[in-house]
Amino acid sequence: MEKLKERIVKCFTPRPHTDLQSEIINIIAAPIYLYTITGVFYHSFFYIMPYYYDSSSWTLFCQKCFLATIYFEMMSNWLCIHLVDNSLKTQVKHSTFNDRNNQGATKTDLESGIVADKHTPTRKGKIGTIPGPVSAPPTPKRRSYWSWHLCTKCDLNAPPRCHHCPFCDNCVLKRDHHCFFTRRCVGFYNQRHFVVFLVWAVFGTVYTTAHFIPYLLHVFLVSAWDLFAPFALLRACFGYGDFTTANIMFIFTFNLLFVMLSSAFLFEQIDLINTGITQFEQKKVDTKRLVISDPRHINDKVKAVLGHNYASSFVIPIMHLVYPPHENPFQWPEHKIYKK
Ligand SMILES: [Zn+2]
Ligand SMILES: [Zn+2]
Structure with missing residues:
Protein backbone atom coordinates (compact mmCIF):
# COMPACT_ATOMS: atom_id res chain seq x y z
CA MET A 1 0.00 0.00 0.00
CA GLU A 2 2.84 2.36 0.94
CA LYS A 3 4.57 1.53 -2.34
CA LEU A 4 1.41 2.27 -4.32
CA LYS A 5 0.98 5.59 -2.48
CA GLU A 6 4.62 6.43 -3.17
CA ARG A 7 4.17 5.60 -6.85
CA ILE A 8 1.04 7.77 -7.15
CA VAL A 9 2.77 10.70 -5.43
CA LYS A 10 5.77 10.25 -7.75
CA CYS A 11 3.47 10.23 -10.81
CA PHE A 12 1.90 13.54 -9.84
CA THR A 13 5.11 15.26 -8.75
CA PRO A 14 6.30 17.52 -11.55
CA ARG A 15 9.81 16.78 -12.80
CA PRO A 16 12.26 19.65 -13.31
CA HIS A 17 11.14 21.89 -16.20
CA THR A 18 7.60 20.49 -16.22
CA ASP A 19 4.44 21.48 -14.34
CA LEU A 20 1.64 19.55 -12.67
CA GLN A 21 -0.82 20.24 -15.49
CA SER A 22 1.56 18.79 -18.11
CA GLU A 23 2.30 15.78 -15.88
CA ILE A 24 -1.42 15.03 -15.54
CA ILE A 25 -1.96 15.40 -19.31
CA ASN A 26 1.03 13.10 -19.86
CA ILE A 27 -0.66 10.43 -17.71
CA ILE A 28 -4.25 10.66 -18.99
CA ALA A 29 -3.84 11.51 -22.71
CA ALA A 30 -2.78 8.04 -23.94
CA PRO A 31 -5.58 6.12 -22.10
CA ILE A 32 -8.14 8.66 -23.40
CA TYR A 33 -6.85 8.14 -26.95
CA LEU A 34 -7.02 4.32 -26.67
CA TYR A 35 -10.47 4.41 -25.04
CA THR A 36 -11.84 6.77 -27.71
CA ILE A 37 -10.40 5.20 -30.84
CA THR A 38 -11.12 1.63 -29.77
CA GLY A 39 -14.65 2.61 -28.68
CA VAL A 40 -15.36 4.52 -31.89
CA PHE A 41 -14.22 1.70 -34.14
CA TYR A 42 -15.92 -0.98 -32.03
CA HIS A 43 -19.29 0.81 -32.18
CA SER A 44 -18.86 1.69 -35.85
CA PHE A 45 -17.93 -1.87 -36.77
CA PHE A 46 -20.59 -3.75 -34.81
CA TYR A 47 -23.51 -1.32 -34.53
CA ILE A 48 -23.34 1.78 -36.72
CA MET A 49 -22.36 0.25 -40.07
CA PRO A 50 -24.91 -2.60 -39.77
CA TYR A 51 -27.53 0.11 -39.00
CA TYR A 52 -26.78 1.93 -42.28
CA TYR A 53 -26.07 -0.96 -44.63
CA ASP A 54 -27.86 -4.18 -45.37
CA SER A 55 -26.10 -7.11 -43.69
CA SER A 56 -26.29 -9.24 -46.82
CA SER A 57 -24.75 -6.59 -49.08
CA TRP A 58 -21.14 -6.19 -50.22
CA THR A 59 -21.28 -2.55 -49.12
CA LEU A 60 -21.31 -3.51 -45.45
CA PHE A 61 -18.37 -5.86 -45.97
CA CYS A 62 -16.40 -3.13 -47.81
CA GLN A 63 -17.22 -0.54 -45.12
CA LYS A 64 -16.02 -2.92 -42.40
CA CYS A 65 -12.79 -3.64 -44.30
CA PHE A 66 -12.28 0.08 -44.70
CA LEU A 67 -12.81 0.68 -40.97
CA ALA A 68 -10.43 -2.15 -40.06
CA THR A 69 -7.74 -0.68 -42.37
CA ILE A 70 -8.05 2.79 -40.82
CA TYR A 71 -7.91 1.34 -37.29
CA PHE A 72 -4.87 -0.79 -38.16
CA GLU A 73 -3.00 2.16 -39.72
CA MET A 74 -3.78 4.46 -36.80
CA MET A 75 -2.81 1.96 -34.11
CA SER A 76 0.34 0.69 -35.82
CA ASN A 77 1.64 4.21 -36.44
CA TRP A 78 0.69 5.20 -32.89
CA LEU A 79 2.77 2.25 -31.64
CA CYS A 80 5.65 3.19 -33.95
CA ILE A 81 5.67 6.77 -32.60
CA HIS A 82 5.99 5.27 -29.12
CA LEU A 83 8.53 2.56 -29.94
CA VAL A 84 10.85 4.09 -32.54
CA ASP A 85 13.72 5.57 -30.59
CA ASN A 86 15.09 9.05 -31.36
CA LYS A 174 15.77 16.78 -34.26
CA ARG A 175 13.24 17.21 -31.46
CA ASP A 176 9.87 18.37 -32.72
CA HIS A 177 7.68 18.13 -29.62
CA HIS A 178 6.67 15.78 -26.82
CA CYS A 179 3.51 13.94 -27.85
CA PHE A 180 1.32 13.39 -24.79
CA PHE A 181 -0.91 10.90 -26.61
CA THR A 182 1.99 8.50 -27.18
CA ARG A 183 4.10 9.63 -24.20
CA ARG A 184 7.09 9.94 -26.51
CA CYS A 185 8.94 12.74 -28.27
CA VAL A 186 8.41 13.19 -31.98
CA GLY A 187 11.83 13.56 -33.55
CA PHE A 188 14.19 12.49 -36.31
CA TYR A 189 13.19 8.82 -36.65
CA ASN A 190 9.49 8.83 -35.79
CA GLN A 191 8.26 12.09 -37.32
CA ARG A 192 7.16 10.11 -40.38
CA HIS A 193 4.91 7.94 -38.20
CA PHE A 194 3.44 11.05 -36.63
CA VAL A 195 2.61 12.53 -40.06
CA VAL A 196 1.18 9.25 -41.38
CA PHE A 197 -0.76 8.76 -38.15
CA LEU A 198 -2.29 12.24 -38.50
CA VAL A 199 -3.35 11.64 -42.10
CA TRP A 200 -5.16 8.44 -41.11
CA ALA A 201 -6.48 10.03 -37.89
CA VAL A 202 -8.08 12.96 -39.77
CA PHE A 203 -9.55 10.56 -42.26
CA GLY A 204 -10.75 8.06 -39.64
CA THR A 205 -12.21 10.52 -37.14
CA VAL A 206 -14.06 12.56 -39.80
CA TYR A 207 -15.39 9.37 -41.41
CA THR A 208 -16.64 7.89 -38.13
CA THR A 209 -18.07 11.21 -36.88
CA ALA A 210 -20.08 11.57 -40.09
CA HIS A 211 -21.64 8.15 -39.41
CA PHE A 212 -21.98 8.74 -35.66
CA ILE A 213 -24.09 11.94 -35.74
CA PRO A 214 -27.22 10.66 -37.59
CA TYR A 215 -26.99 7.38 -35.68
CA LEU A 216 -26.96 9.17 -32.30
CA LEU A 217 -29.77 11.54 -33.27
CA HIS A 218 -32.09 8.91 -34.72
CA VAL A 219 -31.36 5.79 -32.73
CA PHE A 220 -29.49 6.34 -29.53
CA LEU A 221 -30.29 9.66 -27.98
CA VAL A 222 -33.05 9.74 -25.41
CA SER A 223 -32.65 13.31 -24.17
CA ALA A 224 -31.11 16.55 -25.47
CA TRP A 225 -29.19 16.72 -22.17
CA ASP A 226 -27.27 13.61 -23.18
CA LEU A 227 -25.56 15.60 -25.94
CA PHE A 228 -23.26 16.91 -23.20
CA ALA A 229 -21.32 13.84 -22.02
CA PRO A 230 -20.87 14.82 -18.31
CA PHE A 231 -24.65 15.40 -18.04
CA ALA A 232 -25.27 12.00 -19.62
CA LEU A 233 -23.05 10.49 -16.93
CA LEU A 234 -24.81 12.41 -14.15
CA ARG A 235 -28.21 11.35 -15.48
CA ALA A 236 -27.02 7.74 -15.54
CA CYS A 237 -25.73 8.01 -11.95
CA PHE A 238 -29.12 9.34 -10.72
CA GLY A 239 -31.11 6.76 -12.65
CA TYR A 240 -32.51 9.07 -15.37
CA GLY A 241 -30.39 7.62 -18.14
CA ASP A 242 -28.14 4.66 -18.70
CA PHE A 243 -24.39 4.19 -18.65
CA THR A 244 -24.27 2.90 -22.24
CA THR A 245 -25.54 6.29 -23.46
CA ALA A 246 -23.03 8.11 -21.23
CA ASN A 247 -20.21 5.91 -22.54
CA ILE A 248 -21.10 6.46 -26.20
CA MET A 249 -21.46 10.22 -25.65
CA PHE A 250 -17.98 10.41 -24.08
CA ILE A 251 -16.56 8.42 -27.00
CA PHE A 252 -18.32 10.69 -29.50
CA THR A 253 -17.19 13.90 -27.73
CA PHE A 254 -13.54 12.81 -27.56
CA ASN A 255 -13.73 11.71 -31.20
CA LEU A 256 -14.95 15.17 -32.15
CA LEU A 257 -12.04 16.63 -30.18
CA PHE A 258 -9.65 14.36 -32.09
CA VAL A 259 -11.07 15.61 -35.40
CA MET A 260 -10.01 19.13 -34.42
CA LEU A 261 -6.68 18.16 -32.82
CA SER A 262 -5.51 15.85 -35.62
CA SER A 263 -6.53 18.37 -38.32
CA ALA A 264 -4.68 21.19 -36.56
CA PHE A 265 -1.57 19.04 -36.03
CA LEU A 266 -1.63 17.79 -39.64
CA PHE A 267 -1.77 21.30 -41.08
CA GLU A 268 1.01 22.33 -38.72
CA GLN A 269 3.20 19.37 -39.75
CA ILE A 270 2.64 20.10 -43.46
CA ASP A 271 3.70 23.70 -42.85
CA LEU A 272 6.75 22.61 -40.81
CA ILE A 273 7.91 20.13 -43.47
CA ASN A 274 7.44 22.81 -46.10
CA THR A 275 9.55 25.33 -44.14
CA GLY A 276 12.07 22.65 -43.08
CA ILE A 277 11.94 23.38 -39.36
CA THR A 278 10.54 21.68 -36.26
CA GLN A 279 7.75 22.75 -33.92
CA PHE A 280 10.41 23.33 -31.24
CA GLU A 281 12.26 25.69 -33.58
CA GLN A 282 9.02 27.37 -34.65
CA LYS A 283 8.58 28.49 -31.04
CA LYS A 284 12.24 29.47 -30.69
CA VAL A 285 12.31 31.63 -33.82
CA ASP A 286 9.65 33.84 -32.26
CA THR A 287 11.15 34.07 -28.78
CA LYS A 288 14.77 34.40 -29.93
CA ARG A 289 13.90 36.54 -32.97
CA LEU A 290 15.63 34.15 -35.34
CA VAL A 291 15.09 33.23 -38.95
CA ILE A 292 15.76 29.60 -39.89
CA SER A 293 15.51 28.82 -43.58
CA ASP A 294 15.87 25.62 -45.54
CA PRO A 295 16.43 26.28 -49.27
CA ARG A 296 16.01 22.63 -50.33
CA HIS A 297 13.38 21.55 -52.82
CA ILE A 298 10.10 20.41 -51.27
CA ASN A 299 10.73 16.87 -52.53
CA ASP A 300 13.99 16.71 -50.52
CA LYS A 301 12.24 18.11 -47.46
CA VAL A 302 9.58 15.40 -47.65
CA LYS A 303 12.25 12.72 -48.13
CA ALA A 304 14.07 14.12 -45.10
CA VAL A 305 11.07 13.08 -42.99
CA LEU A 306 9.54 10.14 -44.88
CA GLY A 307 12.60 8.74 -46.65
CA HIS A 308 12.74 7.55 -50.27
CA ASN A 309 9.57 6.09 -51.76
CA TYR A 310 7.58 7.98 -49.16
CA ALA A 311 4.15 6.93 -50.44
CA SER A 312 4.83 3.40 -49.12
CA SER A 313 4.99 4.72 -45.53
CA PHE A 314 1.30 5.59 -45.76
CA VAL A 315 0.44 1.92 -46.25
CA ILE A 316 3.17 -0.11 -44.54
CA PRO A 317 4.03 1.16 -41.04
CA ILE A 318 7.54 -0.34 -40.80
CA MET A 319 8.94 1.31 -43.95
CA HIS A 320 11.34 3.30 -41.74
CA LEU A 321 13.45 0.12 -41.64
CA VAL A 322 13.77 0.12 -45.45
CA TYR A 323 13.77 3.85 -46.20
CA PRO A 324 15.16 5.81 -43.23
CA PRO A 325 14.87 9.62 -43.17
CA HIS A 326 17.01 11.00 -45.96
CA GLU A 327 19.24 13.34 -43.94
CA ASN A 328 21.89 13.26 -41.26
CA PRO A 329 20.67 14.05 -37.72
CA PHE A 330 24.12 15.38 -36.79
CA GLN A 331 24.68 17.80 -39.65
CA TRP A 332 22.42 20.39 -41.17
CA PRO A 333 24.51 21.97 -43.91
CA GLU A 334 21.54 23.30 -45.86
CA HIS A 335 19.94 25.31 -43.10
CA LYS A 336 20.64 29.00 -42.76
CA ILE A 337 20.10 30.71 -39.45
CA TYR A 338 20.35 34.40 -38.72
CA LYS A 339 18.88 37.06 -36.48
CA LYS A 340 15.83 39.07 -37.55
ZN1 LIG B 1 19.91 15.32 -22.51
ZN1 LIG C 1 9.54 13.66 -24.74
Whole structure:
Protein backbone atom coordinates (compact mmCIF):
# COMPACT_ATOMS: atom_id res chain seq x y z
CA MET A 1 0.00 0.00 0.00
CA GLU A 2 2.84 2.36 0.94
CA LYS A 3 4.57 1.53 -2.34
CA LEU A 4 1.41 2.27 -4.32
CA LYS A 5 0.98 5.59 -2.48
CA GLU A 6 4.62 6.43 -3.17
CA ARG A 7 4.17 5.60 -6.85
CA ILE A 8 1.04 7.77 -7.15
CA VAL A 9 2.77 10.70 -5.43
CA LYS A 10 5.77 10.25 -7.75
CA CYS A 11 3.47 10.23 -10.81
CA PHE A 12 1.90 13.54 -9.84
CA THR A 13 5.11 15.26 -8.75
CA PRO A 14 6.30 17.52 -11.55
CA ARG A 15 9.81 16.78 -12.80
CA PRO A 16 12.26 19.65 -13.31
CA HIS A 17 11.14 21.89 -16.20
CA THR A 18 7.60 20.49 -16.22
CA ASP A 19 4.44 21.48 -14.34
CA LEU A 20 1.64 19.55 -12.67
CA GLN A 21 -0.82 20.24 -15.49
CA SER A 22 1.56 18.79 -18.11
CA GLU A 23 2.30 15.78 -15.88
CA ILE A 24 -1.42 15.03 -15.54
CA ILE A 25 -1.96 15.40 -19.31
CA ASN A 26 1.03 13.10 -19.86
CA ILE A 27 -0.66 10.43 -17.71
CA ILE A 28 -4.25 10.66 -18.99
CA ALA A 29 -3.84 11.51 -22.71
CA ALA A 30 -2.78 8.04 -23.94
CA PRO A 31 -5.58 6.12 -22.10
CA ILE A 32 -8.14 8.66 -23.40
CA TYR A 33 -6.85 8.14 -26.95
CA LEU A 34 -7.02 4.32 -26.67
CA TYR A 35 -10.47 4.41 -25.04
CA THR A 36 -11.84 6.77 -27.71
CA ILE A 37 -10.40 5.20 -30.84
CA THR A 38 -11.12 1.63 -29.77
CA GLY A 39 -14.65 2.61 -28.68
CA VAL A 40 -15.36 4.52 -31.89
CA PHE A 41 -14.22 1.70 -34.14
CA TYR A 42 -15.92 -0.98 -32.03
CA HIS A 43 -19.29 0.81 -32.18
CA SER A 44 -18.86 1.69 -35.85
CA PHE A 45 -17.93 -1.87 -36.77
CA PHE A 46 -20.59 -3.75 -34.81
CA TYR A 47 -23.51 -1.32 -34.53
CA ILE A 48 -23.34 1.78 -36.72
CA MET A 49 -22.36 0.25 -40.07
CA PRO A 50 -24.91 -2.60 -39.77
CA TYR A 51 -27.53 0.11 -39.00
CA TYR A 52 -26.78 1.93 -42.28
CA TYR A 53 -26.07 -0.96 -44.63
CA ASP A 54 -27.86 -4.18 -45.37
CA SER A 55 -26.10 -7.11 -43.69
CA SER A 56 -26.29 -9.24 -46.82
CA SER A 57 -24.75 -6.59 -49.08
CA TRP A 58 -21.14 -6.19 -50.22
CA THR A 59 -21.28 -2.55 -49.12
CA LEU A 60 -21.31 -3.51 -45.45
CA PHE A 61 -18.37 -5.86 -45.97
CA CYS A 62 -16.40 -3.13 -47.81
CA GLN A 63 -17.22 -0.54 -45.12
CA LYS A 64 -16.02 -2.92 -42.40
CA CYS A 65 -12.79 -3.64 -44.30
CA PHE A 66 -12.28 0.08 -44.70
CA LEU A 67 -12.81 0.68 -40.97
CA ALA A 68 -10.43 -2.15 -40.06
CA THR A 69 -7.74 -0.68 -42.37
CA ILE A 70 -8.05 2.79 -40.82
CA TYR A 71 -7.91 1.34 -37.29
CA PHE A 72 -4.87 -0.79 -38.16
CA GLU A 73 -3.00 2.16 -39.72
CA MET A 74 -3.78 4.46 -36.80
CA MET A 75 -2.81 1.96 -34.11
CA SER A 76 0.34 0.69 -35.82
CA ASN A 77 1.64 4.21 -36.44
CA TRP A 78 0.69 5.20 -32.89
CA LEU A 79 2.77 2.25 -31.64
CA CYS A 80 5.65 3.19 -33.95
CA ILE A 81 5.67 6.77 -32.60
CA HIS A 82 5.99 5.27 -29.12
CA LEU A 83 8.53 2.56 -29.94
CA VAL A 84 10.85 4.09 -32.54
CA ASP A 85 13.72 5.57 -30.59
CA ASN A 86 15.09 9.05 -31.36
CA SER A 87 17.34 9.38 -28.37
CA LEU A 88 20.95 10.43 -28.58
CA LYS A 89 21.80 7.90 -25.86
CA THR A 90 20.74 5.01 -28.12
CA GLN A 91 22.82 6.41 -30.96
CA VAL A 92 25.84 6.55 -28.68
CA LYS A 93 25.18 3.03 -27.40
CA HIS A 94 25.07 1.63 -30.93
CA SER A 95 27.94 3.75 -32.07
CA THR A 96 30.52 2.05 -34.27
CA PHE A 97 33.06 4.68 -33.28
CA ASN A 98 35.54 3.63 -30.63
CA ASP A 99 36.60 5.94 -27.84
CA ARG A 100 39.65 7.19 -29.66
CA ASN A 101 37.57 8.07 -32.70
CA ASN A 102 34.98 9.72 -30.53
CA GLN A 103 37.54 11.88 -28.86
CA GLY A 104 39.00 12.64 -32.26
CA ALA A 105 35.60 13.63 -33.54
CA THR A 106 35.12 15.94 -30.59
CA LYS A 107 38.44 17.59 -31.25
CA THR A 108 37.74 17.83 -34.98
CA ASP A 109 34.38 19.34 -34.29
CA LEU A 110 35.89 21.90 -31.97
CA GLU A 111 38.57 22.78 -34.47
CA SER A 112 36.21 22.90 -37.41
CA GLY A 113 33.82 25.14 -35.57
CA ILE A 114 30.83 22.83 -35.43
CA VAL A 115 30.91 23.02 -31.65
CA ALA A 116 29.96 26.49 -30.67
CA ASP A 117 32.28 29.37 -30.01
CA LYS A 118 32.16 30.91 -26.53
CA HIS A 119 29.14 28.82 -25.53
CA THR A 120 31.05 25.60 -26.05
CA PRO A 121 30.89 23.65 -22.81
CA THR A 122 34.29 23.19 -21.24
CA ARG A 123 33.22 19.98 -19.55
CA LYS A 124 33.88 17.02 -21.79
CA GLY A 125 30.95 14.77 -22.64
CA LYS A 126 30.77 11.77 -24.95
CA ILE A 127 29.92 12.57 -28.50
CA GLY A 128 27.00 10.96 -30.30
CA THR A 129 27.23 8.58 -33.25
CA ILE A 130 28.13 10.38 -36.41
CA PRO A 131 26.77 8.54 -39.42
CA GLY A 132 28.99 9.94 -42.12
CA PRO A 133 31.88 12.38 -42.24
CA VAL A 134 31.74 15.40 -40.00
CA SER A 135 32.82 18.62 -41.58
CA ALA A 136 31.92 22.18 -40.80
CA PRO A 137 29.71 23.94 -43.31
CA PRO A 138 31.69 26.81 -44.84
CA THR A 139 29.02 29.48 -44.46
CA PRO A 140 27.29 31.13 -42.76
CA LYS A 141 28.63 31.52 -39.22
CA ARG A 142 26.21 29.68 -36.98
CA ARG A 143 24.68 31.21 -33.92
CA SER A 144 25.20 29.33 -30.67
CA TYR A 145 21.57 28.17 -30.79
CA TRP A 146 22.43 26.07 -33.84
CA SER A 147 25.55 24.48 -32.42
CA TRP A 148 26.80 21.44 -30.58
CA HIS A 149 26.16 21.75 -26.88
CA LEU A 150 26.63 19.71 -23.75
CA CYS A 151 23.55 18.24 -22.14
CA THR A 152 24.45 18.09 -18.47
CA LYS A 153 21.57 15.70 -17.73
CA CYS A 154 22.68 13.08 -20.28
CA ASP A 155 26.36 14.02 -20.09
CA LEU A 156 26.56 13.98 -23.87
CA ASN A 157 27.58 16.46 -26.50
CA ALA A 158 24.42 16.96 -28.48
CA PRO A 159 24.30 18.10 -32.11
CA PRO A 160 22.22 21.07 -33.31
CA ARG A 161 18.45 20.49 -33.24
CA CYS A 162 18.90 17.81 -30.55
CA HIS A 163 17.16 18.89 -27.33
CA HIS A 164 16.54 17.37 -23.94
CA CYS A 165 12.95 16.33 -23.15
CA PRO A 166 12.04 16.53 -19.44
CA PHE A 167 9.26 13.92 -19.88
CA CYS A 168 11.31 11.34 -21.81
CA ASP A 169 14.43 12.33 -19.81
CA ASN A 170 16.49 12.00 -22.96
CA CYS A 171 18.17 14.10 -25.59
CA VAL A 172 16.03 13.72 -28.71
CA LEU A 173 17.50 14.07 -32.21
CA LYS A 174 15.77 16.78 -34.26
CA ARG A 175 13.24 17.21 -31.46
CA ASP A 176 9.87 18.37 -32.72
CA HIS A 177 7.68 18.13 -29.62
CA HIS A 178 6.67 15.78 -26.82
CA CYS A 179 3.51 13.94 -27.85
CA PHE A 180 1.32 13.39 -24.79
CA PHE A 181 -0.91 10.90 -26.61
CA THR A 182 1.99 8.50 -27.18
CA ARG A 183 4.10 9.63 -24.20
CA ARG A 184 7.09 9.94 -26.51
CA CYS A 185 8.94 12.74 -28.27
CA VAL A 186 8.41 13.19 -31.98
CA GLY A 187 11.83 13.56 -33.55
CA PHE A 188 14.19 12.49 -36.31
CA TYR A 189 13.19 8.82 -36.65
CA ASN A 190 9.49 8.83 -35.79
CA GLN A 191 8.26 12.09 -37.32
CA ARG A 192 7.16 10.11 -40.38
CA HIS A 193 4.91 7.94 -38.20
CA PHE A 194 3.44 11.05 -36.63
CA VAL A 195 2.61 12.53 -40.06
CA VAL A 196 1.18 9.25 -41.38
CA PHE A 197 -0.76 8.76 -38.15
CA LEU A 198 -2.29 12.24 -38.50
CA VAL A 199 -3.35 11.64 -42.10
CA TRP A 200 -5.16 8.44 -41.11
CA ALA A 201 -6.48 10.03 -37.89
CA VAL A 202 -8.08 12.96 -39.77
CA PHE A 203 -9.55 10.56 -42.26
CA GLY A 204 -10.75 8.06 -39.64
CA THR A 205 -12.21 10.52 -37.14
CA VAL A 206 -14.06 12.56 -39.80
CA TYR A 207 -15.39 9.37 -41.41
CA THR A 208 -16.64 7.89 -38.13
CA THR A 209 -18.07 11.21 -36.88
CA ALA A 210 -20.08 11.57 -40.09
CA HIS A 211 -21.64 8.15 -39.41
CA PHE A 212 -21.98 8.74 -35.66
CA ILE A 213 -24.09 11.94 -35.74
CA PRO A 214 -27.22 10.66 -37.59
CA TYR A 215 -26.99 7.38 -35.68
CA LEU A 216 -26.96 9.17 -32.30
CA LEU A 217 -29.77 11.54 -33.27
CA HIS A 218 -32.09 8.91 -34.72
CA VAL A 219 -31.36 5.79 -32.73
CA PHE A 220 -29.49 6.34 -29.53
CA LEU A 221 -30.29 9.66 -27.98
CA VAL A 222 -33.05 9.74 -25.41
CA SER A 223 -32.65 13.31 -24.17
CA ALA A 224 -31.11 16.55 -25.47
CA TRP A 225 -29.19 16.72 -22.17
CA ASP A 226 -27.27 13.61 -23.18
CA LEU A 227 -25.56 15.60 -25.94
CA PHE A 228 -23.26 16.91 -23.20
CA ALA A 229 -21.32 13.84 -22.02
CA PRO A 230 -20.87 14.82 -18.31
CA PHE A 231 -24.65 15.40 -18.04
CA ALA A 232 -25.27 12.00 -19.62
CA LEU A 233 -23.05 10.49 -16.93
CA LEU A 234 -24.81 12.41 -14.15
CA ARG A 235 -28.21 11.35 -15.48
CA ALA A 236 -27.02 7.74 -15.54
CA CYS A 237 -25.73 8.01 -11.95
CA PHE A 238 -29.12 9.34 -10.72
CA GLY A 239 -31.11 6.76 -12.65
CA TYR A 240 -32.51 9.07 -15.37
CA GLY A 241 -30.39 7.62 -18.14
CA ASP A 242 -28.14 4.66 -18.70
CA PHE A 243 -24.39 4.19 -18.65
CA THR A 244 -24.27 2.90 -22.24
CA THR A 245 -25.54 6.29 -23.46
CA ALA A 246 -23.03 8.11 -21.23
CA ASN A 247 -20.21 5.91 -22.54
CA ILE A 248 -21.10 6.46 -26.20
CA MET A 249 -21.46 10.22 -25.65
CA PHE A 250 -17.98 10.41 -24.08
CA ILE A 251 -16.56 8.42 -27.00
CA PHE A 252 -18.32 10.69 -29.50
CA THR A 253 -17.19 13.90 -27.73
CA PHE A 254 -13.54 12.81 -27.56
CA ASN A 255 -13.73 11.71 -31.20
CA LEU A 256 -14.95 15.17 -32.15
CA LEU A 257 -12.04 16.63 -30.18
CA PHE A 258 -9.65 14.36 -32.09
CA VAL A 259 -11.07 15.61 -35.40
CA MET A 260 -10.01 19.13 -34.42
CA LEU A 261 -6.68 18.16 -32.82
CA SER A 262 -5.51 15.85 -35.62
CA SER A 263 -6.53 18.37 -38.32
CA ALA A 264 -4.68 21.19 -36.56
CA PHE A 265 -1.57 19.04 -36.03
CA LEU A 266 -1.63 17.79 -39.64
CA PHE A 267 -1.77 21.30 -41.08
CA GLU A 268 1.01 22.33 -38.72
CA GLN A 269 3.20 19.37 -39.75
CA ILE A 270 2.64 20.10 -43.46
CA ASP A 271 3.70 23.70 -42.85
CA LEU A 272 6.75 22.61 -40.81
CA ILE A 273 7.91 20.13 -43.47
CA ASN A 274 7.44 22.81 -46.10
CA THR A 275 9.55 25.33 -44.14
CA GLY A 276 12.07 22.65 -43.08
CA ILE A 277 11.94 23.38 -39.36
CA THR A 278 10.54 21.68 -36.26
CA GLN A 279 7.75 22.75 -33.92
CA PHE A 280 10.41 23.33 -31.24
CA GLU A 281 12.26 25.69 -33.58
CA GLN A 282 9.02 27.37 -34.65
CA LYS A 283 8.58 28.49 -31.04
CA LYS A 284 12.24 29.47 -30.69
CA VAL A 285 12.31 31.63 -33.82
CA ASP A 286 9.65 33.84 -32.26
CA THR A 287 11.15 34.07 -28.78
CA LYS A 288 14.77 34.40 -29.93
CA ARG A 289 13.90 36.54 -32.97
CA LEU A 290 15.63 34.15 -35.34
CA VAL A 291 15.09 33.23 -38.95
CA ILE A 292 15.76 29.60 -39.89
CA SER A 293 15.51 28.82 -43.58
CA ASP A 294 15.87 25.62 -45.54
CA PRO A 295 16.43 26.28 -49.27
CA ARG A 296 16.01 22.63 -50.33
CA HIS A 297 13.38 21.55 -52.82
CA ILE A 298 10.10 20.41 -51.27
CA ASN A 299 10.73 16.87 -52.53
CA ASP A 300 13.99 16.71 -50.52
CA LYS A 301 12.24 18.11 -47.46
CA VAL A 302 9.58 15.40 -47.65
CA LYS A 303 12.25 12.72 -48.13
CA ALA A 304 14.07 14.12 -45.10
CA VAL A 305 11.07 13.08 -42.99
CA LEU A 306 9.54 10.14 -44.88
CA GLY A 307 12.60 8.74 -46.65
CA HIS A 308 12.74 7.55 -50.27
CA ASN A 309 9.57 6.09 -51.76
CA TYR A 310 7.58 7.98 -49.16
CA ALA A 311 4.15 6.93 -50.44
CA SER A 312 4.83 3.40 -49.12
CA SER A 313 4.99 4.72 -45.53
CA PHE A 314 1.30 5.59 -45.76
CA VAL A 315 0.44 1.92 -46.25
CA ILE A 316 3.17 -0.11 -44.54
CA PRO A 317 4.03 1.16 -41.04
CA ILE A 318 7.54 -0.34 -40.80
CA MET A 319 8.94 1.31 -43.95
CA HIS A 320 11.34 3.30 -41.74
CA LEU A 321 13.45 0.12 -41.64
CA VAL A 322 13.77 0.12 -45.45
CA TYR A 323 13.77 3.85 -46.20
CA PRO A 324 15.16 5.81 -43.23
CA PRO A 325 14.87 9.62 -43.17
CA HIS A 326 17.01 11.00 -45.96
CA GLU A 327 19.24 13.34 -43.94
CA ASN A 328 21.89 13.26 -41.26
CA PRO A 329 20.67 14.05 -37.72
CA PHE A 330 24.12 15.38 -36.79
CA GLN A 331 24.68 17.80 -39.65
CA TRP A 332 22.42 20.39 -41.17
CA PRO A 333 24.51 21.97 -43.91
CA GLU A 334 21.54 23.30 -45.86
CA HIS A 335 19.94 25.31 -43.10
CA LYS A 336 20.64 29.00 -42.76
CA ILE A 337 20.10 30.71 -39.45
CA TYR A 338 20.35 34.40 -38.72
CA LYS A 339 18.88 37.06 -36.48
CA LYS A 340 15.83 39.07 -37.55
ZN1 LIG B 1 19.91 15.32 -22.51
ZN1 LIG C 1 9.54 13.66 -24.74
